[in-house]
Amino acid sequence: MAKPIFDIPNLDEALKTPAVKKGASAHLKIHPAQPPLMEKLGFPPALVEGWQKKAVEKLGELKEKYKSLKLFMEVCVKCGSCADKCHYYLGTSDPNNMPVGRQELMRKVYRKNFTVGGALFGKLANAEEMDEETLKEWSTYFYQCSQCRRCSVFCPFGIDTAEITMAAREIMDSIGAGHKYSVEIIGKVHDVGNNLGIPKPALQSTLDFLEEDVKEATGADVKFPLDQEGADVLFITPSADFFSSPHVDSLVGYAKVFHAAGIGFTFSSHASEFANFGMFVGNYDQMKKISERIVQAARDLKVKRIIVGECGHAWRVAYSFWETLNGPFDFLDVKKPMHVCEFTHDLIKKGALTFDKTANDEFTVTYHDSCNVARASRMGDAPGGQFEIPREILRAVCNKYVEMPDAVNRQKTFCCGGGGGLLTDELMELRVKGAAAKTSALKTVMQEKGVNTMAMICAICKAQFSKVLPYYEIPMETVAGIHQLVSNAIRLGEK
């Protein structure tokens, strides 16, 4: 780890509301998307002629397209309840990172162009034109929001900054000002099939290697099939699961669960990606096009159902949006997507899996609720299943399980600091500072309860925490996937 050139937040203070420091994170800038990347997605290659007017027109179009945007622009009373609920405000002290502060960056343009007061009184009514300065603020602070929805929990009107951030990014893309990270990744999904740009041969050799590896370690013939027509289940997982650590350990866990349950599954090289960055850039068509690949793969491989791996935002897209985007899924036996945690949990309830919990005895485990799972989706039949099902799996496979403090748990969980399309190197300072809130809770349970492992079910959370925990002198090995722990404890061939 390179020596940081910024101050690392003090974790003991990380949950305290800081004093406002104007412009404290104004220097944290994204890398703009190069023209070819933009053009590939049908966006203008560079800032278009008359972008000021076009941005306002796009805002006008979106407010008629999305009730959320229109209502959220108009009903905020600026009570300030959200002000200190954002991990980026807590970490940076920049008032434009207060959710209401961030929203105001759009609202001032909205007022000027779409409200009577703003048109009549201008600056007096906090109304401003879209101009160079405003675009600079937008391209800075709408990329310091991870769309985690935590602020909306505390808003009397349920105003969700994620909706506003998505709209802002969509507007910026439409005038030719995109973010390299997300735009480039979406391009790779269209070209190759996944975010990491892994071609089929590399994917195949990874899966072959894993098969041999598991055989060597367990003696069991656990399969990692690719493009196997007629399999029962199409398994879609974030591509990080194929190549990154600790992600790949959960991938092994998924395969072992299928093996133990005796249910055939297959990965797809056409849809080797669960993540859907179309949501991060707020673009309906991209979101639809990206998930279309999965529908296509399910048809081509003639599977009966789709089960998905550990990923936060993608579970939101699958659970909440898939049917609206690409449905109905009439050609499947099971029409609703299933989360791998639901799958494993069902098998545990049925007694179909055997575990040796002592295999995880070196770990004292806590659980990090990922934002999109916690606040934008569900698992199981009842509301809140997204909290209980992962925890029940952990209790089934570990002897030592500990909860994090209530103030940062379940619906009130903090973002890892790298979600929403911000998992990119140029924003490392923001990511480290944004991680402070949740990390302070982790540190508390490490010190008080001896926790040494934080389990989670999101590829971005895993990558982000692995990278930033060392800044807080917490080893990256603290990060684990739930199915990594399942993998450790599961007994193969005993049932």
Place this chain on the structure above:
Amino acid sequence: MSALTLFYVGTSYLCAAVFFGGLSYRLAGYAATPSPLRIPLTPQATTVFGVIKKNAVSMAVFRALFIGERWTWVGGYSLHVIFVFVFLRHLRLFINPVPEFLVDLQPLALLFAALLPLPVLFLISRRMYVDRYRYISSGADYFALVLLLVIGLSGLALKFVSHSDLVGVKEFLLGLVLLSPVEMPSHPAFMLHFSLVLLLGFYFPFSKLVHAGGVFLSPTTTQVEDNREQIHANPRGGN
């Protein structure tokens, strides 16, 4: 009818039209705008009844504000409770005969109404002295609070400082409601109080005060979370 009365009668009807028309227009606009993707804040109830039940409680007690910012809740919630009593106290001026329960309620309603300046002053000072709230507060935020304050104070002045001709006031207001206007009592404190209320009525539909209706239409809090149980097609079709 004097020119002054004529002016006030005309303005009152215009105000009513702007208030009710404007507010309906705004709220109908929200209701008519599609919400193509399901975005309830989860965990959320899975049935319409469940969502109504949950929101009945959380909206009645301002739950999100309560868990978010306790002191703001103290100020904001008490102010809204006072609004209810102020409304109940004024109702007797608009209906005849006055129902018994309204008569019985008057002392209590007066007590609450008399407290109105306290939460308003508290909310104003909060905006002035807490750095986060100072940063987000604009002229409009202070304007709404100051307007409420002077309306409250002028109303209290009518009760405690310079008594108005209550019978004349009621005849005037009833006349307005029954569409047969009569002469307005030329009492300066009443005229001030009444003028400010008209100003509030004109301002309301154009301001953040539409939150009063908007709160019931927010997609994150009012959408049912039944993605497992239902299929949700995009109401707009393909995009």
